[in-house]
Amino acid sequence: MVRVEINGLRKKFPDGTSIGPIDLSLEDGEMVTLLGPSGSGKTTTLRMVAGFIRPDGGSLLFDKTDVTGVPPRERKIGMVVQSVALFPNMSVFQNISFALDVAGWEHEASVTRVEELSEMLSIKNLLNRRIDEISGGEGQRVALARALALDPELLLLDEPFSALDPQLRRHLQGEIRELQQKLGITTIYVTHSQSEAFAISDRIAVLNEGTIVQTGTPNELYENPENEFVAKFIGGGSILRGKVVGESRGLLEIGIGNATINAEGTIAVGKNVTLSVKPEDITISESTRIGVQASVVSVTPQVGHYRIMLDIQGQLVAADIPNQDGMKYTPGNEVLLEISSTGVDVIEER
Amino acid sequence: MNRNRLVEYAILSIPFVLLFVFLVLPVASVLFQGLVYGPGSTFFEVLDSVVTQRVVSFTFIQAIMSTILALLLGLPGAILFAKLRFKGKRYIRALLIVPFVLPPIVVVVGFLQMFGSGGIIDSLLMLIMGSQHSIIDFASGYVGIILAHAFYNIPLFLLIVSSALERLNPEIEEVAEILGATALQRFRRIILPHIRSAILAASILTFLFCFMSFPIVLALGEGSYMTIEVQIWNAFRFFDYGEASSLALIQILITLVLAYTYMKLGKDDKGASGPTAYSKTFPLSSLDASMKILAGVYLLLILLLSIGPMISIVRAAVWDPKTSLFSLEGFANLGDPTLGGGFVPLVNSLFYGSLATLFSLILGTIFAYTQRSRIRGLPSLTSMMVLLPLGVSAITLAYGLMITIAVPLGLSSNPWPLIVIAQTLIGVPFSARAIEIAMSKVDPALIEQADSLGASTLQRLFFVELPLIAPGLLVGAVFSFAMAIGEMSATIFLATPENFTLAITIYRDLAVRKFIEAGAASLLLVAICIIAFIVIEKFSENGYGGTL
């Protein structure tokens, strides 16, 4: 496949927002995740690599050749964009075969290739559907098949699963990682979810306010965060997104959908925030009627405790519950959580 | 059902009753009387006649050709305006759209002055070639009619197609690009399918307008080119009610099919628009030299065709071709209160137009309201009723109003209320649409608040919603007013000399070669329309594209 070297790519938008300089290199066959909160420049970076945004400076090398002047369609890139962007006027089959058609493939060969891809992504039964007749998860698979049709050398995935429910998302994460390793395709994966990044990456580049603040393997980031942002953003906790809705008794009240979580800090009411909650700071309350409503998504036994994944208003958090308690829960249970306010880190989103 | 509800239903039903009495009933009775026992030709005689066949085929052919020309000239513009950014784009685009609100008869004056024999281009050519005789005449006959129709309808393509293009999720095109599609392939396989229904919608509207065109064909066709509408008018003038009704029936059947298709199109427009973080435009400088030249030539051509006639009206207002002198006589005529002078028509135009605007706003508001009603079937009945005036021949309507209302009520000697009614009906589709758009933007939370305060639906409508939709009302008012003062077909049918409006005076002045009088009156109408347009432009936030 291809080795990618991003050297000091940067872009300043007319409104003054500036992204970069970005430095990042990917080994052949490596999967690197760009992780960062909303607006941190993930999509912009990806679009510079794809060639849709002309960088103001820096260089971009594919296997040591500078591709800065190469138009997107000659870069041999497969891409799944944030909005999925399936072609609405075409069937699933036509979507997948689009690249083959414009490359002038024979019909027979196209059919064979599309069948192979749809087999690989288990969407064979959808080929004749119109794209408004498939679900969100199926749409993501179709978009992936479409991106892989011409055997690209580099795969760019922009939050491909952010709109899906947690179970399906984790399922697809696993699939995509497997596929990527099988094909050995160099991949840049974009997400704002820490757990997703940890689940599938060889290495993670953490972005904040337009620059990469640390790059490393999940372990390195977890063990040796180089700055406060990484420490807070990674810190072993689950990442939740919410909004400051009030203040009481010296604590912030942070709304996550209908639920409220208390945390320490001084951030103005109305601001959007990212929370990091450590698994050991969550307990499932037995007696009280107050607490954060959540539903159990999965229960996994680990050494000394159970790792329980919980869904709070559509966002996923991990809790570590000691053995004797943990075994009581099964997926689907509705529970109330107590989250200790000292265990919650809050970062204001810009 | 309590009393409030009853009152509410009564009010909501007003526009339906009015449209039934003043539109459906008159037209139906014309058809019925003409076909069943009217004097003159029978339906089959009309169908069989060579004249009818010639008129019908001319109507179709000119409408098709005008539509194709408007499409060819409008489509590049729509793409250009959606995709490129350049200095002054906003103003050029706005200028190109003005023609749509101009009265047809004013367009005729502008065309004669710009492209006609002895017009600006012709005079220039004569000067260059040193010729004493007129060299070109693009403002009469077939060519004139088609050019004028294209001029009129290019804005439709610009508006409808470019707004569809702007709704295309730019990531879709990017995906196609990264999958290897060239610009041409992307256009053919992604963009064209996406804008197909917009192109079709604009084409149908254009076809419809050209199909029913009256003043332009009457004035430029010189009696030898006639659309069905013109022939209906002729038939009435020669008292062949059978022929008039038969033609009106043929025309209505065709327009109903088109209108139905148009409404259908609006429903299945979905899919490609997605959440878009940015809309993608390119600077002019990103084009290569040949494309830049092409874009430049196109802009020049389209400006010449669209703006030329408007500017020429200034010359028409002060240049007297009979004396070959500049003069202000035309404007003096506008202040002349005697019979044949321009003052009475001016007052009539303003008076009828204002009343029509007021009524069409009231009807439009209630219609906009019923359009959002939860009562089953009411919204679709509303959209049908609202579009009806667009699909009915104005001449037929006028005759219908004459026989069902004026004659029984003894209004025929001074039928000015009917003129107001006809002009009101013509404005309703536009006012209802503008107001409905404004209403759909009102924050539902605010309306709920009004509910919880115990305000009844009607109080809510008048005290809470109306102030909120004031900009929409203004746009609707201005649109209705522009339509009303430009209306000529129904008005010319109904009016006695004391009811003449400026539009009619212009037509009559042209016929007796009082060019400068026609020019001055036209300039006044253009000025009114441009002011109207500026108001529309200013107050419709997302552009007026949606108003159509």
Ligand SMILES: Nc1ncnc2c1ncn2[C@@H]1O[C@H](COP(=O)(O)OP(=O)(O)OP(=O)(O)O)[C@@H](O)[C@H]1O
């Ligand atoms: N075309 C543009 N013009 C101006 N600013 C832009 C443009 N595109 C992006 N930006 C700005 O650049 C910053 C980074 O945007 P980007 O889309 O890369 O963020 P992101 O990390 O992908 O966020 P998200 O997780 O919400 O997708 C934002 O502040 C955004 O508003």
Ligand SMILES: [Mg+2]
């Ligand atoms: Mg993004």
